[in-house]
Amino acid sequence: MIQIERVPTGIRGLDPLFEGGFPKGRSILVTGEPGTGKTIFSLQFLVEGLARGEKGIYVAADEGPMDILEQAASLGWDLEKHIETKELAILNAGTYLSSLPGAGKDRHIDVHKAIGDLAAFANRLEAKRLVLDPAGPFVLIRDTTTRIQDQTRLLIKLLRTTMPTTNILTSYAVPRTGERSMHGVEEYLVAGAIVLEMIWKEGQLARSLVIEKMRCTNVKPAQYDFDIVKERGIVFQPIP
Numbered sequence: 001m002i003q004i005e006r007v008p009t010g011i012r013g014l015d016p017l018f019e020g021g022f023p024k025g026r027s028i029l030v031t032g033e034p035g036t037g038k039t040i041f042s043l044q045f046l047v048e049g050l051a052r053g054e055k056g057i058y059v060a061a062d063e064g065p066m067d068i069l070e071q072a073a074s075l076g077w078d079l080e081k082h083i084e085t086k087e088l089a090i091l092n093a094g095t096y097l098s099s100l101p102g103a104g105k106d107r108h109i110d111v112h113k114a115i116g117d118l119a120a121f122a123n124r125l126e127a128k129r130l131v132l133d134p135a136g137p138f139v140l141i142r143d144t145t146t147r148i149q150d151q152t153r154l155l156i157k158l159l160r161t162t163m164p165t166t167n168i169l170t171s172y173a174v175p176r177t178g179e180r181s182m183h184g185v186e187e188y189l190v191a192g193a194i195v196l197e198m199i200w201k202e203g204q205l206a207r208s209l210v211i212e213k214m215r216c217t218n219v220k221p222a223q224y225d226f227d228i229v230k231e232r233g234i235v236f237q238p239i240p
Helices: 038-053 065-074 079-084 111-125 145-162
Strands: 028-032 055-060 088-092 125-133 166-172 192-201 204-214 221-229 233-236
Touching: 028 038, 028 145, 038 055, 038 065, 038 125, 038 166, 038 233, 055 065, 055 111, 065 088, 079 088, 088 111, 111 125, 111 145, 145 233
Parallel strands: 028 166, 028 192, 055 088, 055 125, 125 166
Antiparallel strands: 192 204, 204 221, 221 233
């Protein structure tokens, strides 16, 4: 009988909800509005890997590597030492993105080259965990919905076939509308989808998490409240 190998997230109380962790070698979408904890979720995933001796790569599209280091430090996670020992790399997405010639709707990203270059680096580093935060720049800048989906399917396929990693792809939810799309990484194309939200609870805002899907996993639909705590990251309240 085939056994699905799991990759723990490091978020206490979360892994038991999907049988011990993410399916190894697959891509998981973490989506939410600004301030819901997507970057912290991603950092915690890498920090857990480092604690287990698994090297990681963080590819940042909207912030510079120093911004990511500062955010980690604010939570009590010293990532600089892991960069010095080459256990962790924090990269600017622009290093791996190249636009093919064109204008307007004809302008797009060479996904084969971007992921090929990134895969070569990941293999040299012997990385086991990867974060694309956000993953949107790795797909078409603008195009028809069908073309975007095709490009996204290619991105996820290349991540699985060329990368030695288990991956988190983050995306933005559209505030107030509930629409969860990042112009490319639709939830049905990835192995798992986790939604982070801000909700009103007892007269005040609170953070919540919903596991919308996890392939090869028996997942119970539910909404879980969580806090962000220094030196611990995301903490479920109460722990399931």
